[in-house]
Amino acid sequence: xxxxxxxxxxxxxxxxxxxxxxxxxxxxxxxxxxxxxxxxxxxxxxxxxxxxxxxxxxxxxxxxxxxxxxxxxxxxxxxxxxxxxxxxxxxxxxxxxxxxxxxxxxxxxxxxxxxxxxxxxxxxxxxxxxxxxxxxxxxxxxxxxxxxxxxxxxxxxxxxxxxxxxxxxxxxxxxxxxxxxxxxxxxxxxxxxxxxxxxxxxxxxxxxxxxxxxxxxxxxxxxxxxxxxxxxxxxxxxxxxxxxxxxxxxxxxxxx
Amino acid sequence: xxxxxxxxxxxxxxxxxxxxxxxxxxxxxxxxxxxxxxxxxxxxxxxxxxxxxxxxxxxxxxxxxxxxxxxxxxxxxxxxxxxxxxxxxxxxxxxxxxxxxxxxxxxxxxxxxxxxxxxxxxxxxxxxxxxxxxxxxxxxxxxxxxxxxxxxxxxxxxxxxxxxxxxxxxxxxxxxxxxxxxxxxxxxxxxxxxxxxxxxxxxxxxxxxxxxxxxxxxxxxxxxxxxxxxxxx
Numbered sequence: 001x002x003x004x005x006x007x008x009x010x011x012x013x014x015x016x017x018x019x020x021x022x023x024x025x026x027x028x029x030x031x032x033x034x035x036x037x038x039x040x041x042x043x044x045x046x047x048x049x050x051x052x053x054x055x056x057x058x059x060x061x062x063x064x065x066x067x068x069x070x071x072x073x074x075x076x077x078x079x080x081x082x083x084x085x086x087x088x089x090x091x092x093x094x095x096x097x098x099x100x101x102x103x104x105x106x107x108x109x110x111x112x113x114x115x116x117x118x119x120x121x122x123x124x125x126x127x128x129x130x131x132x133x134x135x136x137x138x139x140x141x142x143x144x145x146x147x148x149x150x151x152x153x154x155x156x157x158x159x160x161x162x163x164x165x166x167x168x169x170x171x172x173x174x175x176x177x178x179x180x181x182x183x184x185x186x187x188x189x190x191x192x193x194x195x196x197x198x199x200x201x202x203x204x205x206x207x208x209x210x211x212x213x214x215x216x217x218x219x220x221x222x223x224x225x226x227x228x229x230x231x232x233x234x235x236x237x238x239x240x241x242x243x244x245x246x247x248x249x250x251x252x253x254x255x256x
Numbered sequence: 257x258x259x260x261x262x263x264x265x266x267x268x269x270x271x272x273x274x275x276x277x278x279x280x281x282x283x284x285x286x287x288x289x290x291x292x293x294x295x296x297x298x299x300x301x302x303x304x305x306x307x308x309x310x311x312x313x314x315x316x317x318x319x320x321x322x323x324x325x326x327x328x329x330x331x332x333x334x335x336x337x338x339x340x341x342x343x344x345x346x347x348x349x350x351x352x353x354x355x356x357x358x359x360x361x362x363x364x365x366x367x368x369x370x371x372x373x374x375x376x377x378x379x380x381x382x383x384x385x386x387x388x389x390x391x392x393x394x395x396x397x398x399x400x401x402x403x404x405x406x407x408x409x410x411x412x413x414x415x416x417x418x419x420x421x422x423x424x425x426x427x428x429x430x431x432x433x434x435x436x437x438x439x440x441x442x443x444x445x446x447x448x449x450x451x452x453x454x455x456x457x458x459x460x461x462x463x464x465x466x467x468x469x470x471x472x473x474x475x476x477x478x479x480x481x482x483x484x485x486x487x488x489x
Contacts, residue, residue: 002407002449003426040473045406071304076428076471096300098471121334123402123430170402201404224400254406254426256474 003252004218005045005225006242007203008232010035012081013053015061017233030233033068039232040073042239043256047073048101048173048203048227050128051081052148059088063095070096080128080173089116093124101126101173104146107153107160110167117168126203127169131157131190132177142190149177157190158197165198172198173227176206183209183230191221203227211237211245218251287488290325293317294339294346302331302365305470309481319351327487328355332367336376336392336433339367340384349385356387361461361487363480369457369464370435378433388457388464390437399450402432409445409455409467417444417463417482425475427467429455434466461487 010017010032017030036047047069051062059082066079079092080101089100100120106112106127116125130149134141142157161172174194176187186207195202204223208214214226231237243253289306291299291313299315306313306329313329314321322328330352332339343349355362370376371384376392384392395401406426411418434453437443445456447466457464463483469476 002403002405002429005405043473070301072308074305074308074471074473074477076430094300096304098301122432123333123404171404199400200402201400224405256426 001252003045003254004223004246005203006043006214006239006246006253007046007048007225007227008039008044008239009048009050009205009227009229010233011050011052011229012062012065013051014058015065018052032065033072035233036069036073036077039239040075043243043254044075044239045225045254046076046078048078048080049097050101051079053081055082058082059091063091066092066095066097078126078173080126085112086115086119089120089124093120099124099126099171101128103128103130104148106164106169107144107146107155110163113164113167113169115168117170122168122170122200125169126171126173127161127164128173128175129157129161130175130177130180131187133187133190142193145177149175149180158193161194161198165200169200171201171203173203173205174223179207180205181230182207185209185213186217186221186223186226188216188221191217191223195222195224201225211242214242215246215249215251218246219249287326288321288324289313289327289329289484290322291315291329291331292322292348292351294342294348299331301468301470302329305477305480306484309477309484311484317346317348319347322348322351323354323358323360325360327361327484328363330362330364330368332365332369332371334367336367336370336378336384337380337382339371340376340382343371343385352385353387356460356462359461361483362463363483364462364464365470366431366466366468369466370433372457372462372464373435373437376433387462388435388437388442388459389439390435392433393436394433395431395453396450402430403449404430406472407447407449407455407467409447411445413444413458415444415458416486417458417479419482420478421475421482427455427465427469427472427476429467431466435464 076098078099079097130145131142144153144155191204201224203225204217205227208228303313370392372387408424442459444458447455455466469479
């Protein structure tokens with residue numbers, strides 16, 4: 001049986017891992033290569049690196065980080081943050097990333113998903129979305145935010161995801177703008193709406209504070225994978241603890 | 257053949273006086289392991305895994321280098337039809353057929369496995385290498401496609417390549433099509449995703465996995481290590 005994935009996220013800026021609340025107030029906490037190796041040993045199913053600085057200089061640093069990580073971590077690596085075009089993607093994939101995630105660039109130029117999928121394959125193309133609940137709060141009431149969650153677009157999340165999957169997105173990294181950093185649980189209405197909408201895997205992101213939250217995203221939210229940063233980052237829980245918790249609740253996970 | 261990865265001074269007369277442990281280390285470096293570069297695929301990841309195991313892989317697009325290697329890896333990512341085109345354009349299709357004829361140890365991964373079959377139905381019907389009779393088909397509707405993530409491999413044969421790897425261990429998959437051999441004689445592992453499909457083939461010295469051992473953590477590294485021990489002994 002296909003297992004559900006537990007994915008630690010490393011938010012990186014200028015070559016250091018940081019974790020903030022609602023995209024601001026960053027706290028420095030670690031070397032990304034060491035962190036990645038640590039998570040690998042703990043049994044992470046995959047690693048996501050998000051370059052939240054994403055200046056051109058930071059991108060060079062990130063390529064270097066990915067190269068180093070790929071030499072000692074033998075699970076899939078996804079890299080995102082500030083990737084603007086095919087060349088940016090190619091650099092990350094050549095450095096050792098297995099997937100690249102795009103957010104703002106895909107909203108501005110949806111053809112990028114089609115082009116990337118044609119060149120690298122759909123499985124490489126992860127569409128990252130920051131989804132914010134709209135005022136009316138109905139089942140389709142989420143709006144796409146870009147530029148690291150700062151800029152509203154007026155685009156409906158579910159409509160954008162449908163289009164993006166048609167174009168070539170092979171996976172959705174779905175972050176709840178409202179829940180991110182608050183540690184009070186994922187937005188499982190959002191997770192469920194998207195998981196039921198598309199046939200590609202969905203990674204739930206934003207809001208994990210307890211292991212029960214991970215379970216809820218995989219059960220209620222019907223997500224294929226859960227992404228979390230701070231609960232693993234500050235060693236509140238190990239990846240192994242998280243997986244044992246999920247296994248005890250009947251969720252299929254990989255335990256080694 | 258000239259390879260920058262070769263280390264001189266490993267001929268038989270010198271070996272006789274070398275302690276066994278050191279011999280093992282020398283063996284890892286004196287045999288050539290080629291990773292075929294045909295303009296696609298996850299060569300870097302495969303090479304990183306082999307390097308981690310203490311080998312010095314030679315990433316090459318040279319047909320003579322591939323044919324002279326002691327063991328060869330055929331990586332693959334992308335579409336089956338495109339992969340076949342790249343293999344043919346680079347002369348590697350004929351090289352792979354030759355390797356199999358010579359019974360040279362060969363490990364094919366993901367789409368590298370799929371092109372071993374007779375044909376694929378990905379993006380229309382495309383002829384493949386025909387080493388394993390059978391077809392490459394699309395995974396059934398109703399489940400998430402691609403099949404992406406960690407899934408169990410049930411071992412249906414005994415083979416040293418599985419040494420130290422428990423039955424039903426999870427490996428990392430990412431694919432939308434699967435190999436369907438006409439007969440089961442070469443099926444070594446199976447995986448369930450909507451249907452039960454062949455996730456690993458072994459035929460003489462030819463090994464092929466639908467999953468990515470280089471992305472499957474320690475069990476994946478173990479499988480490559482077992483293959484190379486078997487191939488280079």
